[in-house]
Amino acid sequence: MIAVLVAVAVQVSVTPLSDHVILIRSPRSNMVASFGGDGAVVAGAMDTLSTAAVAETLAVRSTPSRRLVVLDIAGLASAGQGDAGWDARGALVIMQESAVRRMPRAFDAAVRRPRSEFSQFFSIEMNGESIHAVHQDPGYSNSDVLVHFEGANVIYLGESFPGDGYPHIDAALSGTLDGLLKTLDPWARPDQPDFRPRFVGARGPLAGSADVLAFRDMVKAVAAEVGRLKAAGKSVDAVVASHPTAPYDQRWGHGLVSAERFVRDVYQAVR
Template identity: 35%
Template sequence: MLVLNGPDGKFVVDTFVAPAWPRLKEALDGLGNAPVKCVIDTHWHFDHTDNNTRLHAAGATVLAHENTKKRMSEPHDLPVLYRGTDGALAGLHFDPSPVEALPQQTFFDTCKLQANGESLVLQHVAPAHTDTDIHVHFENANVIQMGDLFFNWMYPYIDPSTGGKITGMIAAANKILSLAGNDTKIVAGHGPLGNKADLMEFRDMLVTSCDRVERLKSAGKSAQEVVAEKPFADLDPIWGNGIINSEQWVQVVYLTL
C-alpha cells in the first residue's frame, strides 16, 4: 500500500486484506485528520481491494481500470494450477464483490490526477499479472507503485483465469524501467520496497524463466515433464522463497505463455 497525504486528503493505493482493517485504520488516522479522498486499485485481486468498502463508506471515491470493476463484479474460480509436494496453488472461489466495494470511477487507458502538490499518472498495461493491471507514477516524488506487476525478490503469481501473461509481465517491467531512474522508489505488490536495479533483476528472471519453459513446451513436454526437468534450479535459491515455489512457478509460466 501507498498513501499520498496532504491538505487535499489522503490518496490510498490498494487497500489490503479485510483482517488488516483495524491496524490499517490506525495507521491512516495516525497520518493526520485529512479524510481519505480517493482509493486507487492497481488490479482486482482481493488482497488489494478488500477494504474498499470501508474506505468508500468513509467518503472515498474508488478509482480503477474498467476491467477491475468488471472482474470484481463477477464470481471467479481460480483453477488449481499445480498440486505438488508443497500443496496446491490457487483453487480458490471468489463471490462478486459487494456493490459498495466496486470502483465508482473507471478509465480505459490513462488517468491523470493532481493532488497535494503531486502529479499522479495512472496507466493501464496489456494483460500481465491480470487484464486489470495499472501502475501509478507519482512524478514529483519519483515513486512508482506497480502493484502485482512486480514481486520483489520472489517468483510472482500470474493469474491465467483473468488474462495474465508472462510476456505481459516482461513488457510491463520494461515499461517501468524506461520511466524509472536510479533514485526512483518502486513499490512492489509483494516484497520489500524496490528500486530500478531490483526491477531489472526481476525482469531478467522473467525473461530467463519464459525462455526456458517455452523451449521445453515447444519440444512437446507436458507441464509435469517440465517440472521434472527442474529448469529453475539455479534461480530457486534467490527467487523461490516467497509465496510461489519452484514447481508452482514452472506451472504458472507454462500456462501463461
C-alpha cells in the same frame, strides 16, 4: 485466540519516501500513499483486514475533513475483497474497469463494488504530488495498473513486480507473459544519475531499478528454458520436474507464488 490473530493481521509498518509520501506495508500487501493538507491518496491492493490500520495511518497525517481517494489495484491480496470497506469510511474508491466488471454486483454489508472506475489513465494532484495511474498490458491480469508518484519518484508496480518472489500470470484473468515483460522492460535498467526511481511491488521491500532488472531477466530466462522444453515435447509435469527455476530459487523462491506455480503459468503462456 481468534482476536489475537486478527490483531496481528491488521498491523502495518510505515516507511517515509518523501515529505508527503509513505510506503505502507501490511502482512498481505504494499501500498503507497500521499498525505497532507489536501487529504490523502493511497494506491495498492486493498484488503479488509488492513483497512482500519491503513485508515488510521492516513488520518494522523492528513486533514481529516478533506478528501480521501483510494486507488484499489487488483492483486492477490484484494481478490474477492470488493472495495475493502473504504466506501463506508467516506473514501472515493477508484479501480480499473476490467477488475470492477469481474466483481459480483452484491457483497456482504461491509464492502461493495467501487463506485468509480477508469479505462486507461487516471491522474490526480494532491499535497503537491502528481499521481498517475496507467493501465498496463495484461501481465498478472487484464487490469494491471502502474501508479507513478511523480514528485517522490516512486513507482508502484503491483503484481507485475511482486517483490517477494515469483510472479503469477493468471490466464483466467487474461494475464500474459508478453504483457508482464512489456510492463517491466522500461524500468529494467541500471540506475543512472538521471534515472533513480524507487519501486514498490505488490509485496516485499522497497526496490531499485537493479532489482527490477534482475527480476525481468529471471522471468525471461525461465521462460526461454520452459519454452525450449515445451518445444521439445515435454509435458508440463516433466518441465516442472526439471526445475527450471533452480538458479533463481534462493532469491525468488520464498514468496506467495511457488516455483511450481510460476513454471506452470509460464508453460501455459509460452508458444
